[in-house]
Amino acid sequence: MVPKQKRDAFRAILKGENVIRPGSVYDPISARIAEDLGFELGLLGGSAASLTILGDPDLLLITLSELAEQARRICRAGNIPVLVDADHGYGNALNVRRTVQELEAAGVAGLTIEDTLLPQAYGQAKPQLISLEEGVGKMKAALGGRLDSSLVIVGRTGAASITNIDDAVARAKAYEAAGVDALFFTGVKTRAELNAIASATTLPIILGTFDGELSDTVFLGIHRVRVANQGHAPIAAATQAVYETLKALREGVSPKELKGLPSTELTHRVMREADVKARSAEVLGLKR
Structure with missing residues (x-):
């Protein structure tokens, strides 16, 4: 299966009505196992990539070239579409553009670009966000960097847990207006928060976690959640x-x-x- 076919398959998931749980993959063998078991989507998370490539915590110590090479190895191993956590795009908006180009060439079906301030600022233990304006610039750069229009660009924000849900909604609306294909949220914990997001936006939604109030896939589906992540247990196992x-x-x-x-x-x-x-x-x- 060529990259465009994988990207079209991922887009079909986002356009569908069901909530799918991706298989966490981190190398060619794990991707093949996920494919053989019938997972519709593979997810290369930042923590799994860091552990696989460096054996280090998820502190943004890997480089773009290392991530792209690992993604290429995974994508060439089979036919499962792979969504890659591209963190903050490895720098400013110009770096984001290059990140998209490298991961597109690696064969990924989609990638997420987030608005977290990375790496962490000196003396700041808690996560911080870049400004909304800079976040929008990164989304525009990501969209401008792709050559294959079927590549899925996902705007990601952790504002729900870092600032507040109102900020998460504002950022989601701005990233949607910039033209991203889907929205990824971490830190959303309640039905009220998800309802606020779904009411203010129209794009497919990806959730970083789904438990507690958000464990009901029927509720998630009604609120346009199309991908609900379930952590990275395979590499832990x-x-x-x-x-x-x-x-x-x-x-x-x-x-x-x-x-x-x-x-x-x-x-x-x-x-x-x-x-x-x-x-x-x-x-x-x-x-x-």
Whole structure:
């Protein structure tokens, strides 16, 4: 599937009436597993990318080129559309433009640009936001940077938890007016907050979390939520599995006695061994 087909598939999700839960992916294997399990959308989150690339917390220590390369590896591995957390676009509005160009070339279906002040300002422990005007400039730069109009540009704000819901609504309206394709909100916790957002805007909505009052997918769907994230448990589970396996080996457990390992069938499936063997037989004359 070529990038435009993946982007069109993501746009179909946003134009639909159902709420989907994306699969958190962080490398080619996790993306293939998500695809095989039937997830309609993969999500490369900033924290998962930072942990995969650097093994560091989500403090914006990775670079644009590192993120774009990881996204490229994920996107080439299969057909699942991938939405990438592009943080603040790695700088000012001009950097945002380049971020869009690099991630578009990597094959992503969509990306989010947020209005958080990143990296954190000196002496400021709490998250801060850039001005609404600068946020609008970043959204315009993102839209101006794409070559394929099917690439989904998502305006993201954390104002609901950093300032207040009124600010979140004002920013959402401004980003919608700038021309973004969807709106992403973090920190929205109540039905009243979501109702305020949905009443003031018309675009599809993506939520950073959905629990408590917002766990009802029927309610979410009525209020135009089309994607509801469910965290990044897969990479956490992988970390635990690697820890337990290495710990057992260090303690002298025989490789044949290890628990929790994938079956040979699963391993062959996620590495697409049958396809590789077929190509090898065709172009290298190797027996299947």
